[in-house]
Amino acid sequence: MTAIGMEVSGLTVELTTPRGTTRAVDGVSFTAHRGRTLALLGESGCGKSMTAQAIVGLLEPIASVTAGSVQVDGEDLLKVSRKRRRQLAGPTLSIVFQDALTALNPVLKVGTQLAEPYRIHQRMPAKRARAKAIELMRHVGIPEPESRVDSYPHQFSGGMRQRLLIAMAVALSPKVLIADEPTTALDVTVQAQILALLAQLRKEHDMAVVLITHDLAVVAEEADTVAVMYSGRIVETGPVDEVFEDPRHPYTRGLLDSVPVETERGADLSSIPGAPPDLFAIPPGCPYQARCPLVQDVCRAERPALETRAGRAVACHLAEGTAQ
Amino acid sequence: MTDSPLLDVQGISKTFQVPKGPNGNDRLRALDRIDLTLRQGETLGLVGESGCGKSTLARTLMLLERPDQGTVRFGGVDPFALRKSELLRWRRRVQMVFQDPYASLNPRLTAAQIIAEPWHTHRDLFRTSRERAARVRELLHLVGLRPSDADRYPQEFSGGQRQRIGIARALALGPDVVICDEPVSALDLSVQAQVLNLLNELQQALSVSYLFISHDLSVVRHVADRVAVMYLGRIVETGTTDEVFENPRHPYTKALLSAAPTLRRADRERKQKILLKGELPSPLDPPSGCRFRTRCWQATELCANTPPPPTADPTTPGHTAECHHPLDTRVSAAR
Numbered sequence: 001m002t003a004i005g006m007e008v009s010g011l012t013v014e015l016t017t018p019r020g021t022t023r024a025v026d027g028v029s030f031t032a033h034r035g036r037t038l039a040l041l042g043e044s045g046c047g048k049s050m051t052a053q054a055i056v057g058l059l060e061p062i063a064s065v066t067a068g069s070v071q072v073d074g075e076d077l078l079k080v081s082r083k084r085r086r087q088l089a090g091p092t093l094s095i096v097f098q099d100a101l102t103a104l105n106p107v108l109k110v111g112t113q114l115a116e117p118y119r120i121h122q123r124m125p126a127k128r129a130r131a132k133a134i135e136l137m138r139h140v141g142i143p144e145p146e147s148r149v150d151s152y153p154h155q156f157s158g159g160m161r162q163r164l165l166i167a168m169a170v171a172l173s174p175k176v177l178i179a180d181e182p183t184t185a186l187d188v189t190v191q192a193q194i195l196a197l198l199a200q201l202r203k204e205h206d207m208a209v210v211l212i213t214h215d216l217a218v219v220a221e222e223a224d225t226v227a228v229m230y231s232g233r234i235v236e237t238g239p240v241d242e243v244f245e246d247p248r249h250p251y252t253r254g255l256l257d258s259v260p261v262e263t264e265r266g267a268d269l270s271s272i273p274g275a276p277p278d279l280f281a282i283p284p285g286c287p288y289q290a291r292c293p294l295v296q297d298v299c300r301a302e303r304p305a306l307e308t309r310a311g312r313a314v315a316c317h318l319a320e321g322t323a324q
Numbered sequence: 325m326t327d328s329p330l331l332d333v334q335g336i337s338k339t340f341q342v343p344k345g346p347n348g349n350d351r352l353r354a355l356d357r358i359d360l361t362l363r364q365g366e367t368l369g370l371v372g373e374s375g376c377g378k379s380t381l382a383r384t385l386m387l388l389e390r391p392d393q394g395t396v397r398f399g400g401v402d403p404f405a406l407r408k409s410e411l412l413r414w415r416r417r418v419q420m421v422f423q424d425p426y427a428s429l430n431p432r433l434t435a436a437q438i439i440a441e442p443w444h445t446h447r448d449l450f451r452t453s454r455e456r457a458a459r460v461r462e463l464l465h466l467v468g469l470r471p472s473d474a475d476r477y478p479q480e481f482s483g484g485q486r487q488r489i490g491i492a493r494a495l496a497l498g499p500d501v502v503i504c505d506e507p508v509s510a511l512d513l514s515v516q517a518q519v520l521n522l523l524n525e526l527q528q529a530l531s532v533s534y535l536f537i538s539h540d541l542s543v544v545r546h547v548a549d550r551v552a553v554m555y556l557g558r559i560v561e562t563g564t565t566d567e568v569f570e571n572p573r574h575p576y577t578k579a580l581l582s583a584a585p586t587l588r589r590a591d592r593e594r595k596q597k598i599l600l601k602g603e604l605p606s607p608l609d610p611p612s613g614c615r616f617r618t619r620c621w622q623a624t625e626l627c628a629n630t631p632p633p634p635t636a637d638p639t640t641p642g643h644t645a646e647c648h649h650p651l652d653t654r655v656s657a658a659r
Contacts, residue, residue, distance in 0.1 A: 261587055
């Protein structure tokens with residue numbers, strides 16, 4: 001097994017709003033290995049992005065981590081001081097956001113922004129940092145970096161902006177890279193270019209990549225391990241090929257069946273009835289009970305724990321019954 | 325399905341005046357001699373990336389943009405040649421379902437008011453408010469909502485339910501054609517399937533035609549009878565869905581199909597990813613000759629000098645690609 005990049009255990013995030021307090025992330029645990037990609041897969045509101053925000057320490061003020069730990073290199077990111085966290089951001093842990101236009105500073109030249117990691121963490125003189133920025137731009141495939149280094153973010157296309165953001169994230173060769181829906185806003189040919197770039201950089205820097213996405217096909221192509229999230233919890237996790245080949249949780253199965261493949265044109269797609277539960281009214285027992293075709297009395301009474309059997313972990317009372 | 329097309333678009337172009345681009349050009353040709361047909365009860369999938377002209381085409385077919393040249397025939401009539409009052413009556417024959425069900429519904433109106441809103445413009449459809457209320461109930465039922473949903477506001481609905489309201493509104497005028505502009509891309513996967521199934525049921529029941537615009541190729545493959553692929557304002561390939569997906573003739577189509585991630589491992593192993601080099605050229609400064617040549621791996625001098633004519637596949641005449649060197653996947657697959 002490859003070296004562990006990051007170990008998240010029991011991560012719990014609570015949201016406090018006028019409607020009350022709820023757990024947006026509820027006891028999430030996973031291990032990301034160096035040189036591998038772990039996908040956090042789920043639909044909107046399942047808590048996948050909030051998990052990322054909690055790990056990198058960028059939660060909104062209404063959200064707070066109430067339990068859990070995030071171990072990277074023998075340090076618990078949730079326990080270290082703010083100063084230490086800033087030191088770790090860049091050389092140890094880094095993040096790529098979905099929307100590159102809002103993640104980049106619109107009034108600074110991209111060269112200035114790309115040089116920042118070197119200036120701040122390595123106290124590199126401006127001239128050398130600029131040279132490093134140009135090198136970085138060339139490395140992520142931005143044409144004519146010598147002249148483009150003095151451009152502003154809005155002068156780049158969406159795909160190029162995403163490249164800039166990725167360049168900045170890997171500048172200091174982090175051990176762990178979190179990519180939060182990095183290609184969702186991009187066209188499909190650009191998406192393919194960006195995913196190929198991420199895979200190349202993952203190998204070069206031996207990074208543990210945590211890919212956050214709602215796209216099953218992206219997971220199938222890019223990830224080694226998948227953790228499926230529903231209503232703030234991981235409901236199934238394991239090697240991507242095994243999970244997609246033989247899903248054990250009814251939700252995972254429902255998602256896979258909703259993808260229009262193999263079905264005849266015009267034939268009905270199977271869909272999951274209803275919608276995920278309101279975060280402020282999660283029922284006792286299994287959060288998926290209202291939509292599950294296999295629901296039993298026990299599902300309404302008891303919350304299923306994520307139990308591991310032979311490398312596969314599933315949070316379902318009926319997991320055995322769904323395996324085929 | 326009848327043989328004469330309901331909608332017949334021949335050689336339409338649309339140019340916009342924009343701020344000057346890199347080469348001092350300020351004329352953006354969003355549509356360049358587009359040909360398109362749509363039969364009754366048929367679904368035409370329109371694919372292409374941002375900026376390729378999909379939305380301008382949709383707006384033109386909605387009769388919101390007047391093409392600079394070319395003809396649009398709708399049931400044999402050119403709607404742009406009609407007087408304004410007659411044009412209004414024609415408009416009801418083409419309706420639209422929008423991408424974002426959060427932005428496209430007025431938050432201050434109830435579901436019933438939203439669905440009935442088109443009737444404020446088209447006043448002659450119903451005489452009494454009782455008729456209107458009955459029709460709203462029918463439409464709600466048709467799209468799978470409950471009668472009690474009529475008086476609820478958009479924010480009380482989930483994304484999928486909102487899209488159902490948007491679909492009911494599009495059907496309120498009894499259109500022949502519904503333009504679906506990315507109708508499921510803002511929805512979660514599990515809900516996408518519900519909405520796609522609904523669109524399919526409605527087509528069976530009402531025999532309505534869809535122009536289905538989407539960037540999601542697996543969705544297009546599922547819903548469309550025929551597909552048109554756009555690149556920089558032109559339709560570069562068109563054919564039946566199976567033909568275009570199984571045997572793409574234009575290199576851009578092939579690259580697009582190969583770039584889309586696939587769920588099934590067997591499909592992944594079969595196809596090789598083509599990573600296009602470079603970026604989409606500025607539509608203000610399109611390449612000479614073939615517009616795709618700057619990113620094409622088999623471009624020759626001919627491609628730079630001469631725009632490629634539409635070339636029909638000799639074995640399947642309905643399948644054409646605008647390419648000097650069309651691919652033949654069947655031959656290369658057999659090799």
